[in-house]
Amino acid sequence: xxFKLKQNTVAGALGTVGxxxxxxxxxxxxxxxxxxxxxxxxxxxxxWELLASGELLRHLGASLWRSLLGFVVGSVLAIAxxxxxxxxxxxxxxxxxxxQMFRAIPALAFVPLAIFWFGIGELSKVFxxxxxxxxxxxxxxxxxxxxxxxxxxRAAASLGARGWRxxxxxxIPGALPFIIxxxxxxxxxxxxxxxxxxxxxxxxxxxxLIQMSQQVFRVDYMFVGLIVLGxxxxxxxxxxEGAVRRLLPWYxxxxxxxGAAGNKKERKLAEPAA
Amino acid sequence: MNxxxxxxxxxxxxxxxxxxxxxxxxxxxxxxRTVALDRVSLTIQPGxxxxxxxxxxxxxxxxxNILAGFVQPSHGEVLINDYAIAGPSPERxxxxxxxxxxxxxxxxxxxxxxxRMAGRPAAERDAVASDLLRQVGLPEAGDKYPFELSGGMKxxxxxxxxxxxxxxxxxxxxxxxxxxxxxxxxxxxRLIDLQQRSAQTILFVTHNIxxxxxxxxxxxxxxxxxGRVVEDIAVDLERPRRRTSPAFNxxxxxxxxxxGLDTAE
Numbered sequence: 442x443x444f445k446l447k448q449n450t451v452a453g454a455l456g457t458v459g460x461x462x463x464x465x466x467x468x469x470x471x472x473x474x475x476x477x478x479x480x481x482x483x484x485x486x487x488x489w490e491l492l493a494s495g496e497l498l499r500h501l502g503a504s505l506w507r508s509l510l511g512f513v514v515g516s517v518l519a520i521a522x523x524x525x526x527x528x529x530x531x532x533x534x535x536x537x538x539x540x541q542m543f544r545a546i547p548a549l550a551f552v553p554l555a556i557f558w559f560g561i562g563e564l565s566k567v568f569x570x571x572x573x574x575x576x577x578x579x580x581x582x583x584x585x586x587x588x589x590x591x592x593x594x595r596a597a598a599s600l601g602a603r604g605w606r607x608x609x610x611x612x613i614p615g616a617l618p619f620i621i622x623x624x625x626x627x628x629x630x631x632x633x634x635x636x637x638x639x640x641x642x643x644x645x646x647x648x649x650l651i652q653m654s655q656q657v658f659r660v661d662y663m664f665v666g667l668i669v670l671g672x673x674x675x676x677x678x679x680x681x682e683g684a685v686r687r688l689l690p691w692y693x694x695x696x697x698x699x700g701a702a703g704n705k706k707e708r709k710l711a712e713p714a715a
Numbered sequence: 716m717n718x719x720x721x722x723x724x725x726x727x728x729x730x731x732x733x734x735x736x737x738x739x740x741x742x743x744x745x746x747x748r749t750v751a752l753d754r755v756s757l758t759i760q761p762g763x764x765x766x767x768x769x770x771x772x773x774x775x776x777x778x779x780n781i782l783a784g785f786v787q788p789s790h791g792e793v794l795i796n797d798y799a800i801a802g803p804s805p806e807r808x809x810x811x812x813x814x815x816x817x818x819x820x821x822x823x824x825x826x827x828x829x830x831r832m833a834g835r836p837a838a839e840r841d842a843v844a845s846d847l848l849r850q851v852g853l854p855e856a857g858d859k860y861p862f863e864l865s866g867g868m869k870x871x872x873x874x875x876x877x878x879x880x881x882x883x884x885x886x887x888x889x890x891x892x893x894x895x896x897x898x899x900x901x902x903x904x905r906l907i908d909l910q911q912r913s914a915q916t917i918l919f920v921t922h923n924i925x926x927x928x929x930x931x932x933x934x935x936x937x938x939x940x941x942g943r944v945v946e947d948i949a950v951d952l953e954r955p956r957r958r959t960s961p962a963f964n965x966x967x968x969x970x971x972x973x974x975g976l977d978t979a980e
Contacts, residue, residue, distance in 0.1 A: 595785055596815040598803035600829035600880065610831065614819040691818050691860045 511570025774942020
């Protein structure tokens with residue numbers, strides 16, 4: 442098994458290196474215009490140039506700030522509304538059709554409207570990201586709170602859980618796995634809306650960098666922007682997963698059990714060699 | 716709430732802990748009415764270890780749910796220490812078949828949950844939880860989460876959790892049914908020890924005749940359609956009870972006949 446794992450790693454590395462080598466060769470061969478398809482090495486150098494001048498960090502900073510603010514505002518509102526709707530049937534009956542209607546409209550379609558209303562400044566971007574983040578988090582929170590495990594509810598009641606204590610120590614923790622799933626989906630939604638809103642007009646931001654580079658024929662800078670967005674997505678997911686594992690060790694039990702079993706096997710395999 | 720004035724201050728007559736009067740319960744499903752309980756009257760004295768035995772559908776779980784306060788009876792009433800039961804309360808601890816531990820809490824926090832709900836300070840919760848974990852034989856498991864524990868360990872934690880609020884009555888709903896035979900036997904022994912040391916009043920629901928005969932000081936046999944009590948037997952077999960002793964087998968046959976089982980098998 443260890444051999445096969447190594448084999449897969451080698452194959453993956455070869456595939457990746459091969460891809461970039463072929464790309465490099467095509468760009469430098471003269472078969473295609475190397476302004477349209479800059480070589481990977483050119484892109485790395487351009488990226489370094491943007492980084493050294495501080496321009497890239499300013500774009501990145503603007504994008505990160507918007508995403509974070511939109512993500513926090515959208516998820517806090519979504520959790521509050523989701524919890525309230527699950528707890529108050531009348532409120533649920535009143536606003537459920539509205540929320541369902543807005544949920545059906547792709548959030549990207551709101552970009553022109555948001556810019557018309559809020560201009561091309563920060564407000565329109567934070568609004569759009571918060572709007573997109575809201576729905577996945579809302580629906581998961583609502584379901585998580587509504588479908589509290591009835592047996593745990595009985596156990597809690599027989600132990601004297603009532604009122605705010607029941608809510609804080611039973612209902613919310615029980616709904617957390619759902620809420621976390623919603624938040625994770627929303628991470629990628631936030632990134633999509635960030636780029637869409639920056640493409641539609643901005644003064645800074647990674648999406649804006651891509652847009653402006655197109656207008657001045659700097660395809661290499663466009664690629665730098667794409668790579669930065671990719672890294673943002675990966676790092677956000679990595680940080681989120683790390684935070685969940687640290688704060689909620691009981692969450693994702695199956696995964697950790699599988700991990701433990703895997704480790705044991707590895708240890709067994711390693712022992713005879715040592 | 717129905718409040719009665721306690722006039723029997725003298726200890727002449729032992730006052731029952733639990734008194735059920737003419738208890739009835741009917742489930743109305745779309746396809747018709749099921750009489751889960753029909754005119755059940757019984758009293759339980761403090762310190763009794765009552766096993767309620769019967770096949771599925773005999774109303775034993777309905778009876779437990781009414782005593783726990785999860786279900787309101789269709790008619791009749793239940794008094795605990797002369798007060799009518801109005802709903803779930805920590806004075807009646809419950810142990811469920813599927814453990815029902817809070818997965819987001821450590822074993823110690825699960826055990827301390829009832830005290831936390833009562834607003835007791837952390838130091839007290841900690842002391843009580845540590846003591847109970849020792850009593851159920853899991854002094855090292857305090858910081859573990861339920862997913863790290865085996866079924867038998869989880870059920871010991873669940874018992875400790877139900878005992879933490881010092882309930883007058885401990886209700887157990889087939890708590891060992893999902894465990895393997897060896898774990899079950901070991902938990903039965905622990906429960907007997909615990910009950911004998913603390914004189915905890917227990918109502919233990921099971922469909923296993925041998926389990927009921929090993930554990931209880933009293934056996935209530937129920938039968939289905941409609942759910943009612945058919946036998947109420949004092950079990951005075953000497954402890955430790957041997958499943959192979961003639962007295963045990965005689966009682967076993969008697970109970971098996973009472974619930975309509977062919978004992979020739």
